[in-house]
Amino acid sequence: MSSVTFKLVVTYDDLCTLSRRFVTRPGGGPAIAMCAVLDAAERAEEMGNATAKAAAIHAYVMQVNAAVISRSLTPARAAILKKLAAAL
Known part of the structure; x- marks a missing residue:
């Protein structure tokens, strides 16, 4: 039996x-709007402000949730976006 390992690197862009x-x-x-808060999270990370980064990532997740409610985003796709955001 063999295995393959992948490493996924998530970037803001x-x-x-x-x-x-x-x-x-x-x-x-x-x-x-989602991209705007991701940009804010990236800037916060560059400045070393972990609190502001966490707040921006939280805002992104909330926008993802709102997009599901408005039917602009499927729940399955929202789950992917939230999982990737957690990796930032």
Whole structure:
């Protein structure tokens, strides 16, 4: 028996791109907001502000949840986005 190991590296830009692709609403309004908070999280990380980063990631997750409620995002896709956000 053999095995294969993969290491997934999540970046803010990649998660933003995936958010845009997953959101089904024309114009991508929810994805624009999601990307804005991901940008804030990245800036906070660059400045070494773990509290601000955590708050921004939490805001992203809340926006993902809101997108599910508004049917702009499927629950399955939301679960993927939240799991990836946790890896940031």
